[in-house]
Amino acid sequence: MLQPIFIRDNKDLTIAGLNKKHFKNAEQAVDRIVELDQIRRDTQQELDNVLAESNAKAREIGALMKSGQKEMAEASKADTVLLKERSKALEEKHKEIETTLLDELVKLPNLPHESVPEGRTAEDNVNILEEGAKPVLPAGALPHWELIRKLGKNLAPIIDFELGNKISGAGFPVYKGKAARLQRAMIAFFLDEAGKAGYIEIQPPIVVNADSGFATGQLPDKEGQMYHDAADDLYLIPTAEVPVTNLYRDVIVAETDLPVKNVAYTPCFRREAGSWGAHVRGLNRLHQFDKIEIVQINKPEESYKALEEMVNHVKGLLEKLELPYRILRLCGGDMGFTSALTYDFEVWSAGQERWLECSSVSNFENYQANRLKLRYKTAEKKTQLLHTLNGSALALPRIVAALLENNQQEDGTVRIPAVLVPYCGFDTIE
Structure with a gap:
């Protein structure tokens, strides 16, 4: 199976190799994979940010509780609930995109070595x-x-x-x-x-x-x-x-x-x-x-x-x-x-x-x-x-x-x- 990072960094080479194997609609398939991979990475980055914010909020709540500021701590807890809901939604989105990306990747054949001759039959x-x-x-x-x-x-x-x-x-x-x-x-x-x-x-x-x-x-x-x-x-x-x-x-x-x-x-x-x-x-x-x-x-x-x-x-x-x-x-x-x-x-x-x-x-x-x-x-x-x-x-x-x-x-x-x-x-x- 081809790797998304390779396809992303070698888009033209990938399309040329797929065409050499006479894979139909090579350019559209590669564009779709690059697009899905970008969405996957963006979703992962957003998820990482939310998790980092949630961890920071948890530390903040701990500090507030330790200093006796319970009202402020309770107010911050409401924010953590929203962050957890958001992170759960992003995790589900990320999993769905990964599944879709894998489904597209397994359709692609291996790329031919440079010594492989052109031809159909x-x-x-x-x-x-x-x-x-x-x-x-x-x-x-x-x-x-x-x-x-x-x-x-x-x-x-x-x-x-x-x-x-x-x-x-x-x-x-x-x-x-x-x-x-x-x-x-x-x-x-x-x-x-x-x-x-x-x-x-x-x-x-x-x-x-x-x-x-x-x-x-x-x-x-x-x-x-x-x-x-x-x-x-x-x-x-x-x-x-x-x-x-x-x-x-x-x-x-x-x-x-x-x-x-x-x-x-x-x-x-x-x-x-x-x-x-x-x-x-x-x-x-x-x-x-x-x-x-x-x-x-x-x-x-x-x-x-x-x-x-x-x-x-x-x-x-x-x-x-x-x-x-x-x-x-x-x-x-x-x-x-x-x-x-x-x-x-x-x-x-x-x-x-x-x-x-x-x-x-x-x-x-x-x-x-x-x-x-x-x-x-x-x-x-x-x-x-x-x-x-x-x-x-x-x-x-x-x-x-x-x-x-x-x-x-x-x-x-x-x-x-x-x-x-x-x-x-x-x-x-x-």
């Missing part, structure tokens, strides 16, 4: 790196949703969409045999690699309350995309970012404990309302999927160095999996609500002949930290907001799709990348 994202040779597949190679029907003869298909649809609905596949073991192997591999990079593993809850959703920016922005249990007012998590980052809500982190580096494996749940078409077939888009998330909390001056480190970590995973990939710097119009800068990773899907997004790595600067009240004390003993970052390292479904498609062999089998063989215990899927 994914077509305007900037390709900054492409690595790995795209595989040449044998004749008869298939996209993964057709390939899985020919794999695992005894338990075919190895990823069963129809069975998942019977149990739950579309977008909830059932993994069987080697497909299930491959999932488990990838989770262990990604967690081990994160551990080697200094991330402390967390096993968080997979349901969160509304305060947690608000603190990381999922609420109220993405409420329609989250599964909600109305009876207990709890939400199934869309990503481990939410519970892991909320571990540090209302926390002042010791400077010596920075940076904080956590990793978590969780299932993730997304309604994906309105998603349809060929681009969401098979594993391309699911309502439930497994993902390993890396989270960092760092000083403002260190956060972009940390972002680069996280990008390199994801690059290393994809290279070890032998997958061709590219990195995109997202344009203003395609960025997330809370992000200041996001890099998307996409893997090449040879069976579909298209790129599939498999990771987003983002710096939120102090946007989430302001909602979280996540701070640290500087060497000068000043309390300062921290920066939060997170990234998928990695989300499994599209990685599985790319691994199956890209590694099809002429004999109809699928080769498993060497780095995963010790984890899954086999080198091919027949």
Whole structure:
């Protein structure tokens, strides 16, 4: 959440940043917030003055009573009654204005970093790196949703969409045999690699309350995309970012404990309302999927160095999996609500002949930290907001799709990348 003092002192910069994210009526929204903030501050000043006058009057009454001037003291008491009524009215006004101001502030997305390119849609994202040779597949190679029907003869298909649809609905596949073991192997591999990079593993809850959703920016922005249990007012998590980052809500982190580096494996749940078409077939888009998330909390001056480190970590995973990939710097119009800068990773899907997004790595600067009240004390003993970052390292479904498609062999089998063989215990899927 943006801070009123920042908006007030950087009005033009704020409007320009909101326009870069294609936020509607940016100037009117900023003007409204500046106006409310001024009313809030004026009301606070008036309240402070009334309280100071009331305290002075109380001291005056005490002195009069002590000196025996009871009549004058009683007359002054009538003034204190009026002052108390006035202070109560000002407190109520201040509370109402603060609520209105907060309602307006939470509507504003984070401002984009200066390096974020202009643009409205994914077509305007900037390709900054492409690595790995795209595989040449044998004749008869298939996209993964057709390939899985020919794999695992005894338990075919190895990823069963129809069975998942019977149990739950579309977008909830059932993994069987080697497909299930491959999932488990990838989770262990990604967690081990994160551990080697200094991330402390967390096993968080997979349901969160509304305060947690608000603190990381999922609420109220993405409420329609989250599964909600109305009876207990709890939400199934869309990503481990939410519970892991909320571990540090209302926390002042010791400077010596920075940076904080956590990793978590969780299932993730997304309604994906309105998603349809060929681009969401098979594993391309699911309502439930497994993902390993890396989270960092760092000083403002260190956060972009940390972002680069996280990008390199994801690059290393994809290279070890032998997958061709590219990195995109997202344009203003395609960025997330809370992000200041996001890099998307996409893997090449040879069976579909298209790129599939498999990771987003983002710096939120102090946007989430302001909602979280996540701070640290500087060497000068000043309390300062921290920066939060997170990234998928990695989300499994599209990685599985790319691994199956890209590694099809002429004999109809699928080769498993060497780095995963010790984890899954086999080198091919027949």
